[in-house]
Amino acid sequence: xxxxxxxxxxxxxxxxxxxxxxxxxxxxxxxxxxxxxxxxxxxxxxxxxxxxxxxxxxxxxxxxxxxxxxxxxxxxxxx
Numbered sequence: 333x334x335x336x337x338x339x340x341x342x343x344x345x346x347x348x349x350x351x352x353x354x355x356x357x358x359x360x361x362x363x364x365x366x367x368x369x370x371x372x373x374x375x376x377x378x379x380x381x382x383x384x385x386x387x388x389x390x391x392x393x394x395x396x397x398x399x400x401x402x403x404x405x406x407x408x409x410x411x
Contacts (some may be wrong), residue, residue: 334376348372352357352379 335351348368358375362368375390
């Protein structure tokens with residue numbers, strides 16, 4: 333069952349929560365409601381891709397890439 337919710341507390345970014353057809357729930361933050369809305373549609377368009385990938389592997393790769401970006405910019409390393 334697809335469902336979504338976009339909320340915002342004053343002074344905070346928009347909180348987008350979406351459920352895809354498989355019942356998987358996703359959550360993310362955006363500066364604008366339009367960005368949140370576009371992300372929700374993106375999740376729904378990519379449902380089959382999201383459900384065919386290993387989410388832990390995706391997360392590990394994303395963290396690794398963030399560490400590399402920080403290192404290149406001379407920021408303190410994430411432990």
